[in-house]
Amino acid sequence: MSRKKTAKGKSSNSGPTAKGKDSGKSGKGTPGTEALSNGVVHPSRPSLSNSGEFYDLAFKVMLVGDSGVGKTCLLVRFKDGAFLAGSFISTVGIDFRNKVLSIDGVKVKLQIWDTAGQERFRSVTHAYYRDAHALLLLYDVTNKTSFDNIQAWLTEIHEYAQQDVVLMLLGNKADSTHQRVVRREEGEKLAKEFGVPFMETSAKSGLNVDLAFTAAAKELKHRSLKELSEPKFQLQEYVNKEMTKATSCCGS
Numbered sequence: 735m736s737r738k739k740t741a742k743g744k745s746s747n748s749g750p751t752a753k754g755k756d757s758g759k760s761g762k763g764t765p766g767t768e769a770l771s772n773g774v775v776h777p778s779r780p781s782l783s784n785s786g787e788f789y790d791l792a793f794k795v796m797l798v799g800d801s802g803v804g805k806t807c808l809l810v811r812f813k814d815g816a817f818l819a820g821s822f823i824s825t826v827g828i829d830f831r832n833k834v835l836s837i838d839g840v841k842v843k844l845q846i847w848d849t850a851g852q853e854r855f856r857s858v859t860h861a862y863y864r865d866a867h868a869l870l871l872l873y874d875v876t877n878k879t880s881f882d883n884i885q886a887w888l889t890e891i892h893e894y895a896q897q898d899v900v901l902m903l904l905g906n907k908a909d910s911t912h913q914r915v916v917r918r919e920e921g922e923k924l925a926k927e928f929g930v931p932f933m934e935t936s937a938k939s940g941l942n943v944d945l946a947f948t949a950a951a952k953e954l955k956h957r958s959l960k961e962l963s964e965p966k967f968q969l970q971e972y973v974n975k976e977m978t979k980a981t982s983c984c985g986s
């Protein structure tokens with residue numbers, strides 16, 4: 735697979751109404767789609783994504799965090815199961831890609847927005863926050879500044895995102911044992927302080943990548959279908975149960 739910003743970085747993708755190149759349309763306006771005001775598609779009428787897959791529910795998930803923390807790589811790992819090695823090309827603006835997951839028998843389409851971490855694109859990404867149902871906030875365990883900036887990101891999120899947005903903190907590049915400067919316990923402590931579910935991930939080895947998106951999708955599905963008969967879905971408990979801890983060894 736070619737290095738990322740073949741899809742991103744296109745000027746046509748940098749405006750708030752732009753669509754990603756291989757992205758399906760959001761539920762809104764798609765034939766056969768009954769889009770609700772919150773962007774969720776009604777489960778009684780499954781819709782068809784651009785990739786030809788039917789889905790019952792659709793949600794927007796946004797990846798945010800400093801430049802270079804691995805947002806694009808995380809998305810590519812989740813979507814294509816591959817790691818984008820090689821020289822780092824920063825994202826310009828914003829792009830999205832779709833993936834349909836099967837969550838407890840319900841087809842959930844995630845429209846995942848990959849944002850530019852660079853400060854100069856902040857005003858572009860601000861425009862997207864309000865539509866996001868979930869935010870995955872990343873830092874890089876090999877970059878202390880990206881960790882120190884989490885508080886500022888949370889302030890930004892509180893300012894621009896919906897109050898009930900599903901939020902998760904991810905410490906990425908957990909495979910980089912020798913370069914690590916942020917301990918897992920520090921990430922856990924910060925997340926606890928802000929009441930946010932937390933896990934470490936690696937786009938390189940694949941550690942917890944599927945789990946991060948699946949956990950968000952489960953929480954969104956649970957909320958959307960208001961499964962009152964069932965006990966409330968506990969996101970952090972689910973993550974703790976399913977999470978693989980980064981060990982001294984790393985993947986590929």
Ligand SMILES: Nc1nc2c(ncn2[C@@H]2O[C@H](COP(=O)(O)OP(=O)(O)OP(=O)(O)O)[C@@H](O)[C@H]2O)c(=O)[nH]1
Pocket residue numbers: 738799800801802803804805806807808818819820821822823824825826849850851852906907908909910935936937938939
């Ligand atoms: N070792 C390791 N390297 C990673 C991982 N994820 C990303 N990288 C590397 O980190 C660099 C930046 O990754 P990107 O995914 O482009 O970062 P980004 O957050 O999208 O950056 P912006 O587009 O500028 O916001 C690249 O050189 C990747 O190969 C990971 O899990 N482990």
